[in-house]
Amino acid sequence: MIRRTALPISxxxxxxxxxxxxxxxxxxxxxxxxxAAPAPAKYFIGVYMPHGMAREFWxxxxxxxxxxxxxxxxPFDDAATYGRSFRDQIVALEGLDHTAGLRxxxxxHDASRVILTGSGTNGQNASIDQFLAxxxxxxxxxxxxxxxxxVGSAEPALQWCISYAKGGTALPKIxxxxxxxxxxxxxxxxxxxxxxxxxxxxxxxxxxxxxxxxTTDLAELRTRAPQAERDKLDQHATxxxxxxxxxxxxxxxCAVPPPPDGADFPAVGSYQxxxxxFDAISNLQIDLMVQALACGVTHVSTLxxxxxxxxxxxxxxxxxxxxxxxxxxxxxGRGGTGxxxxxxxxxxxxxxxxxxxxARILQRLGEAGLLEQTVLVAMSxxxxxxxxxxxxxxxxxxxxxxxxxxxxxxxxLGAEGTPSNRLLVSVQQAFGVESDxxxxxxxxxxxxxxxxxx
Amino acid sequence: MTFAKxxxxxxxxxxxxxxxxxxxxxxxxxxxxxxxxxxxxSTAELEATAQTLIGNGTTLAAALPPDARQSDYSxxxxxxxxxxxxGQLFDATRSATNTLDLSRAQxxxxxxxxxxxxxxxxxxxxxxxxxxxxRRTPTAPEVEQLLGLFTVGAEGADFxxxxxxxxxxxxxxxxxxxxxxxxxxxxxxxxxSNEELGSELSLLISGQPPDDTLLLAASRGELVSGAARELQxxxxxxxxxxxxxxxxxVQEWLGLIGLNGLAKSSQVVSDFPTLRQAMVSETSQxxxxxxxxxxxxxxxxxxxxxxxxxxxxxxxxxIQPSAPETRVDLSGLGxxxxxxxxxxxxxxxxESESAPVLRGKAVLTRLLCLDFPKPTDxxxxxxxxxxxxxxxxxxxxxxHATDAACRGCHATLDxxxxxxxxxxxxxxxxxxxxxxxxxxxxxxxxxGKLVTLTDSAAxxxxxxxSEQVRQCAARQVVRFAAGRSDVEVEQAFVxxxxxxxxxxxxxxxxxxxxxVKSDWFAWRxxx
Numbered sequence: 001m002i003r004r005t006a007l008p009i010s011x012x013x014x015x016x017x018x019x020x021x022x023x024x025x026x027x028x029x030x031x032x033x034x035x036a037a038p039a040p041a042k043y044f045i046g047v048y049m050p051h052g053m054a055r056e057f058w059x060x061x062x063x064x065x066x067x068x069x070x071x072x073x074x075p076f077d078d079a080a081t082y083g084r085s086f087r088d089q090i091v092a093l094e095g096l097d098h099t100a101g102l103r104x105x106x107x108x109h110d111a112s113r114v115i116l117t118g119s120g121t122n123g124q125n126a127s128i129d130q131f132l133a134x135x136x137x138x139x140x141x142x143x144x145x146x147x148x149x150x151v152g153s154a155e156p157a158l159q160w161c162i163s164y165a166k167g168g169t170a171l172p173k174i175x176x177x178x179x180x181x182x183x184x185x186x187x188x189x190x191x192x193x194x195x196x197x198x199x200x201x202x203x204x205x206x207x208x209x210x211x212x213x214x215t216t217d218l219a220e221l222r223t224r225a226p227q228a229e230r231d232k233l234d235q236h237a238t239x240x241x242x243x244x245x246x247x248x249x250x251x252x253x254c255a256v257p258p259p260p261d262g263a264d265f266p267a268v269g270s271y272q273x274x275x276x277x278f279d280a281i282s283n284l285q286i287d288l289m290v291q292a293l294a295c296g297v298t299h300v301s302t303l304x305x306x307x308x309x310x311x312x313x314x315x316x317x318x319x320x321x322x323x324x325x326x327x328x329x330x331x332x333g334r335g336g337t338g339x340x341x342x343x344x345x346x347x348x349x350x351x352x353x354x355x356x357x358x359a360r361i362l363q364r365l366g367e368a369g370l371l372e373q374t375v376l377v378a379m380s381x382x383x384x385x386x387x388x389x390x391x392x393x394x395x396x397x398x399x400x401x402x403x404x405x406x407x408x409x410x411x412x413l414g415a416e417g418t419p420s421n422r423l424l425v426s427v428q429q430a431f432g433v434e435s436d437x438x439x440x441x442x443x444x445x446x447x448x449x450x451x452x453x454x
Numbered sequence: 455m456t457f458a459k460x461x462x463x464x465x466x467x468x469x470x471x472x473x474x475x476x477x478x479x480x481x482x483x484x485x486x487x488x489x490x491x492x493x494x495x496s497t498a499e500l501e502a503t504a505q506t507l508i509g510n511g512t513t514l515a516a517a518l519p520p521d522a523r524q525s526d527y528s529x530x531x532x533x534x535x536x537x538x539x540x541g542q543l544f545d546a547t548r549s550a551t552n553t554l555d556l557s558r559a560q561x562x563x564x565x566x567x568x569x570x571x572x573x574x575x576x577x578x579x580x581x582x583x584x585x586x587x588x589r590r591t592p593t594a595p596e597v598e599q600l601l602g603l604f605t606v607g608a609e610g611a612d613f614x615x616x617x618x619x620x621x622x623x624x625x626x627x628x629x630x631x632x633x634x635x636x637x638x639x640x641x642x643x644x645x646x647s648n649e650e651l652g653s654e655l656s657l658l659i660s661g662q663p664p665d666d667t668l669l670l671a672a673s674r675g676e677l678v679s680g681a682a683r684e685l686q687x688x689x690x691x692x693x694x695x696x697x698x699x700x701x702x703x704v705q706e707w708l709g710l711i712g713l714n715g716l717a718k719s720s721q722v723v724s725d726f727p728t729l730r731q732a733m734v735s736e737t738s739q740x741x742x743x744x745x746x747x748x749x750x751x752x753x754x755x756x757x758x759x760x761x762x763x764x765x766x767x768x769x770x771x772x773i774q775p776s777a778p779e780t781r782v783d784l785s786g787l788g789x790x791x792x793x794x795x796x797x798x799x800x801x802x803x804x805e806s807e808s809a810p811v812l813r814g815k816a817v818l819t820r821l822l823c824l825d826f827p828k829p830t831d832x833x834x835x836x837x838x839x840x841x842x843x844x845x846x847x848x849x850x851x852x853x854h855a856t857d858a859a860c861r862g863c864h865a866t867l868d869x870x871x872x873x874x875x876x877x878x879x880x881x882x883x884x885x886x887x888x889x890x891x892x893x894x895x896x897x898x899x900x901x902g903k904l905v906t907l908t909d910s911a912a913x914x915x916x917x918x919x920s921e922q923v924r925q926c927a928a929r930q931v932v933r934f935a936a937g938r939s940d941v942e943v944e945q946a947f948v949x950x951x952x953x954x955x956x957x958x959x960x961x962x963x964x965x966x967x968x969x970v971k972s973d974w975f976a977w978r979x980x981x
Contacts, residue, residue, distance in 0.1 A: 105827070105828070105831040107828065107830040107831060108828060108830045144537070145537065146537075148538065153715070154519060154520055155520050155715070156519065156520065156521075156522040157522065157523065165534060165536060167532075167534065168532070169522060169532050169533065169534050169536075170522055171536055171538070172519030172520065172522075172536065172538050172539065173519075174538065179542075182545075183538070183541060202610065202611075203548075205606065206606060206607060206619055206622075207544075209602075209603055209606040209607075209619070209623075210544075210603070210619070210622060210623055210626060213599060213602075213603055213623050213627070214623070214626055214627060214628065216599070217627050217628045217629050218628045221492070221628045221629070221632065221634075224634075224636055225492055225636070226489070226490050226491075226636070226981045227981075228489065229491060229492045232492060232494075232534045232535075233492070235534045235535065235536060236534065236535040236540075236628065238537065239535050239536055239537040239539070239540040239541075240540065242537040242540075242541070243537070243540055243541060243544060246541065270715065271714070271715055271716055271717040272714070272727075273727070310717060319719070319720075320719065320805050320806065322805075323804060323805060323806070323838075327838040328838070328840075386837070386838060387830075387835040387837075388829075388830050388835075389830070389835070390830070
């Protein structure tokens with residue numbers, strides 16, 4: 001069970017309670033806080049990887065060799081590119097199934113929903129990032145409770161999201177780095193011009209009045225709302241609280257980075273001309289994400305690396321990676337024989353590319369000194385993509401997990417398939433949440449039990 | 455003919471005269487009713503009110519996150535106000551209200567020259583604006599609250615500054631953002647309040663906030679009567695905004711919204727983005743025409759034997775450009791309705807090849823309301839047919855017919871999908887593939903009979919005359935209106951239509967009118 005302990009009230013929170021937040025705080029009491037003792041892990045990053053995984057070029061060789069010819073994990077042992085090797089900061093975790101999806105017909109591409117929620121399409125629980133940020137308070141005292149990012153597709157739709165609000169609604173993603181910058185840092189830009197200062201003071205006054213007005217309206221609506229609609233209004237209250245933090249203004253602990261140059265990415269959408277810029281966009285999203293963590297803007301972020309097809313980033317791959325690589329992957333599966341090594345090598349190259357982006361995240365986290373306290377989980381919706389299989393989906397765990405992860409190794413949970421819910425149980429426990437289950441399923445047996453990661 | 459007259463004339467075909475009430479339905483709660491909900495408005499609905507309030511051409515929707523959809527419909531009760539939406543709405547409304555043109559029609563005439571201290575004009579103005587935003591007349595305390603915002607905004611600024619803050623307040627208010635169907639909660643019954651009836655009617659028929667006539671009818675309690683609701687809906691249907699909403703409904707129903715999220719191989723078409731715009735344009739004009747002149751006839755949509763083809767698409771179709779807005783008969787090219795328009799064919803196809811399974815599934819699920827499990831749900835591994843330069847797509851999918859595990863579903867899916875094989879991945883007509891002739895034969899189980907098909911035109915003709923399709927259309931209307939799937943209410947509505955004329959059951963305008971006047975529109979489960 002989660003220990004219930006009052007969250008210490010910060011001076012900022014006390015001041016806020018006197019202003020616009022007073023009514024809100026009274027009507028929407030904050031949910032169960034984290035335990036009083038500081039949780040060892042402080043930052044959570046979840047990453048979605050497209051196109052499934054080529055196991056043949058993913059499994060480390062004996063001695064945790066990951067830089068062998070063709071290995072998709074090689075970016076994590078590439079000091080020349082990333083400044084250092086992150087071999088001792090990752091775990092290659094094998095043997096997970098998206099079992100909650102298999103039990104609820106949420107498989108194939110739809111299983112992206114299962115990665116962080118541990119539940120299928122009818123699940124009402126939040127994904128673990130939102131659970132930690134909102135329900136466990138990890139995002140209460142930061143300007144943004146979380147930063148939900150993507151590349152290519154902003155759609156809050158089943159196959160395009162890993163972050164879900166409590167109640168089961170997919171959360172929209174920011175896919176334009178300029179919007180990411182404005183969302184995360186725009187409020188901290190200070191123009192010293194006296195006229196600008198006066199404008200900002202007026203805008204703050206107006207903003208507080210609006211918040212008061214909306215808060216009162218929401219409270220009135222809540223008194224009439226059916227029980228089934230309460231989650232929705234709780235989420236709205238959370239959004240108001242977040243806006244209040246922005247309007248009232250909060251200090252950040254670092255210099256605000258310069259805004260991205262929009263000329264570097266004239267288009268951002270999948271199939272809307274954005275493909276040639278996805279590499280630059282991914283890098284900017286990653287850099288802004290880690291800067292937001294480093295600046296204390298948020299402690300929680302997810303990144304949905306959508307299709308990443310037709311980008312021409314790898315001359316050795318066909319134009320249409322989705323159809324001509326993922327769909328053509330031919331693998332015998334664990335313990336089988338046959339398959340087509342060429343098709344496996346191609347998918348591994350695509351996986352390698354995606355992992356290179358995660359290596360960049362680790363590089364930036366390392367530079368910011370955040371690596372030890374970060375829990376990073378990266379997974380695809382599928383193992384074998386040509387079979388759209390939700391079984392045997394390799395996971396990459398990275399960061400120090402605040403001591404809850406013994407890294408630098410390959411963990412094989414076996415061919416029978418372990419529910420991915422158990423990974424989520426381990427994640428929440430790394431943040432001090434003393435619960436032994438995560439997710440929802442018609443089969444409760446799949447929800448419980450942490451993995452042994454230390 | 456003006457737009458209003460055209461629609462009126464189409465409605466006459468529904469055995470109605472514009473302005474005459476139809477018989478009311480019953481007055482008690484039906485057996486199966488929808489849940490009471492708070493539905494967050496779609497971005498298009500947000501935009502419509504923002505335009506009404508601000509009216510300076512500023513668009514908010516582009517700044518907001520896309521809608522989360524249900525069955526592809528953006529009217530979705532599962533949508534919520536998350537941090538990203540609220541933050542972006544906050545920023546977008548601030549920018550949009552930087553300057554307001556108070557001489558515009560939505561503002562009372564006193565606003566043009568009012569001073570910040572003119573409280574009487576402020577009250578008149580905020581009351582008018584709140585009527586649009588709340589979709590009802592605001593109460594006196596609500597007006598007082600808004601005047602409080604006006605005072606803060608006008609302080610150190612001017613009248614316009616005060617109104618600007620009120621507009622921002624309204625566009626972020628939960629009373630605006632949620633369309634409520636909570637009902638009055640009287641013991642033993644739960645009919646929508648008068649105000650909710652007006653709000654729902656306007657949003658469902660025109661996608662707009664209610665106009666003064668509707669607000670008056672609502673405030674007088676007239677909308678309790680199904681006949682009065684129908685009368686109001688008939689009036690709204692003659693406005694161009696209703697045509698726009700109908701177009702959105704059709705695009706969402708048939709999944710055509712997906713067209714913007716896909717690509718075509720350069721080996722199929724050289725400039726797909728330009729072609730895509732032309733495809734959208736063709737379907738928009740065609741659907742608008744069917745709405746205006748055929749009362750949204752299901753049969754005309756499917757097999758009207760005409761289209762309105764933009765110049766940029768004429769070459770792709772292999773025809774000469776025609777004068778704007780001219781109906782062109784393309785049936786000689788195998789294109790008899792919306793299913794043979796490039797927008798549908800390209801949406802349900804892969805990047806470089808046709809997709810008989812996707813096309814068949816689209817027909818069966820969207821037009822017949824059937825459900826199919828995914829292969830992965832059944833534990834079947836999908837094996838994508840290998841490329842074969844010497845085989846047609848149909849030949850490459852032969853395993854669907856020979857493998858017993860596949861055959862169960864694919865005999866049905868592929869039978870409705872192969873008939874489109876004379877259209878490639880982008881919807882271009884073809885007579886051969888890989889040097890081999892195209893076979894467009896297929897079959898479909900329709901109204902309890904197996905119908906043998908020679909091609910997709912035959913499929914469209916069969917669908918156009920099918921009672922099963924008309925019933926599915928009725929279900930889609932309920933799904934769209936309710937913002938969710940409710941199988942029991944859908945079935946009850948379908949059953950209620952059995953005694954209605956074919957014109958009523960076979961046109962979307964007729965179906966929307968039937969739903970609006972029904973008790974399923976007006977009643978909810980008690981909380």
